[in-house]
Amino acid sequence: MKISPAKTNPSAAPVSRKQRELAQRETLILDAAQNILHQHGYATLTMERVAEAVEYSKGTIYNHFSSKEDLICSLCCRSINNLIEIFTRAVRYEGSSRERFSAIGIGYSLHHQINPMAAQIVQIIKINSVREKISPEKLGEMESLEQRITSIAMSVVQDAIGCGDLPLETRAITDSIVFGCWSMHYGALLLEQSDIPLKSLGFSPAVELLWLNTQKFLDGYNWLPLSSASGHETMFRKLSADLYEDEINTLNNKNKKS
Amino acid sequence: MKISPAKTNPSAAPVSRKQRELAQRETLILDAAQNILHQHGYATLTMERVAEAVEYSKGTIYNHFSSKEDLICSLCCRSINNLIEIFTRAVRYEGSSRERFSAIGIGYSLHHQINPMAAQIVQIIKINSVREKISPEKLGEMESLEQRITSIAMSVVQDAIGCGDLPLETRAITDSIVFGCWSMHYGALLLEQSDIPLKSLGFSPAVELLWLNTQKFLDGYNWLPLSSASGHETMFRKLSADLYEDEINTLNNKNKKS
DNA sequence: GACACTTTATGACGCAGCGTCATATTATGA
DNA sequence: TCATAATATGACGCTGCGTCATAAAGTGTC
Structure with missing residues (x-):
């Protein structure tokens, strides 16, 4: 058939x-x-x-769908498409390169807060034995979406290097910055999603820590303008308000209901 | 029964x-x-x-074992116990606070390279629907191990604050540093384990990026002594040689075979 | 060592969920 | 209107989890 x-x-x-x-x-x-x-x-x-x-x-x-896993993979593709739209919005924002890159992070975080299941799905799809059951075409489709979303993030880093916001070192750093942020966000949101009792382990809310840590991480790379403790909050609120009004409303409604 | x-x-x-x-x-x-x-x-x-x-x-x-998931959870506990031993070794190392903290990261990374399945298991155990099938006692056991391993990592940060290697800010930062490193390592190793074609997405090997990013992250927090590009490699090799000879041999043998 | 009784091991069984395929149904077109 | 192709269906086979009645082994007493 x-x-x-x-x-x-x-x-x-x-x-x-x-x-x-x-x-x-x-x-x-x-x-x-x-x-x-x-x-x-x-x-x-x-x-x-x-x-x-x-x-x-x-x-x-x-x-x-050739299998249950195939269906789940399609959901995953949807999710990435959604993220691509969010990333694109962030990249088009009129602001410093650092603001735009940070905005990507906020968008990623919001997306996963709104769709808690997305993280689970992504997680499931990454398990090898699950991957094996997905049709090659669909895997290819997902891969190309991953390619696209990655290159969006990388383009902002390139911009920053181009305009001098990021000191150009001898080694290529574009991939390391993107990978660092990706892994940090991915890890943080997975840890939060899983019902590990982070709170009782002595941690503040993951989303807050994630924001702070992203800024510290970018500071470590000397991505100008460097952040200040007071500037963090302001920037976060500004970016959220300017770019993610809809998402934040959705999220608030969601929290109200539960 | x-x-x-x-x-x-x-x-x-x-x-x-x-x-x-x-x-x-x-x-x-x-x-x-x-x-x-x-x-x-x-x-x-x-x-x-x-x-x-x-x-x-x-x-x-x-x-x-009351269920398959219960068995897997026990494997997970084993893995954490293994990590606790590694972390303990790192913490006892005679070196700067930053070296000791970095050594924890290296140990974590090595452990997951040696036991690729560990990451998968951890990942699986974090899926809620899997968790539901684990006996409360075993979950409690795992939680207490997580508690222990977390507190080991936190103790090094505390030391660093105590001896002035880490500038004391107004906000508590112990949890954010530990969480940042944890999420970055967790995310990076999951991304590497999953067969996402990182290479074809334009990324260098995950383990290298992870090390570089960890150092940048700690730099961002101004954890003294700050790193230099040349110092990275030296420090990495020194810590590996001093602390993880066995693990590195195991890993090399493993790679040789395959 | 024979017997009663407790503890532990076994694998056939019930059940759920995936994926298939022969058959039924519907659509197309001459 | 009928022949043929395209699509939909759900009963069926299979695998793997977890249970439980029964079998086997262990323990203690005389």
Whole structure:
């Protein structure tokens, strides 16, 4: 049983009604899966349940996704696409290179606070034995998205080097700065998501620490303008207000409800 | 079916022959599980297979571990215990506070390079739906180990503040430094372990980046003595040679084989 | 060593969830 | 209207977890 190409990124290719219907249903399925994930957790995400939610049979779901892992990978791609939009917004911000880079971090953090399951999914997708079950095409798609999002982050670092905000050392540092921030954010959000009792281990809220640490990290690289303790808060609030009004509202509503 | 307390940490309590035999078998089971994990990956780790490997029946395995997740959690505890030994070694090192703290990072990194599966296990254990299946006692045990290892790292930061190597700011920073390093290391090693093609995304080897970034991070906090590009390498080699000879040999042998 | 009784080991069984495939249903087009 | 192709369905096979009635081994007493 084969089915249309079903591109996540609808290229400019002409699409027939069939293809549109198919793409639509694919979205429907993904929405349903996301819902189940958010409302009842990963353990209850079964293909049967997804099928039931969209009122199609299991077989039909399998026409769209070659395995459960494949479906999850698609959710992951969605998430990265979402992040790409956020990153792009941050990069276009009118501010110093450091502000723009920091804004990326805030966006990343907000995205994961709004979609707590995203972190779990990303985490699950990274487990090798899970990866093995994903179709090569979908893995390729995810990889190319990762490529795109990485290059967005790297471009800001390049800008900073270009305009002298970052002292140019002999060694290439673009990758190390991006990797440092990525790993720090990734690690911090995973640690927060998992129900490790950080608080009882003596830690302040992860999101706060993450912001502070990112600034210290950039200070370590002498990324101008250097931060000051008082400047931190101001900058954080400014960037949040200027770039992420919607996200912050969403987050507040979410917290209110629970 | 109940069975003896089976403490992982053999407290000074008098142990009967029975209890000793039981503890021994528990070790046997854990060894077998670890083996399967290392040789054939997570996907093939089934309770049946473990039972077969130790030549006991499945039921007997379940006398020791209430679920598969419980068993994995025990492996995780082992891993943390291993890390505690490494951290302790680092803390006792005769050197500056910064060297000792950095040494912790190196040890953490080495441990995960030697036991690639450790990262995967830790990752798996952090997924909520997995956690739910672990007995509260074992989770408590793990938590207390996490408590211990955290406090070891924190103690070095405290020392540094005490002796003036770290400028004392108004805000408590002990937790933020430890959390920053933890998240950076955790994130970096997870990213490396997962088969994300970091190289093709334009990144240098994760372990190198991790070391550089850790130093930049500590520089950002003004942890004396500040690092210099040339000093990095020297310090790294010195610490590795002085503290982790065994680990490095193990690692080299491992790489030679493959 | 025989017996009663307790403790421990066993693997067949029930169950859940993934993925398949023969069959049923619907769409297309001549 | 009918033939043929495309798609949907859900019963089925399979794997792996965890249970529990039963078997086996151990322990203590005479």
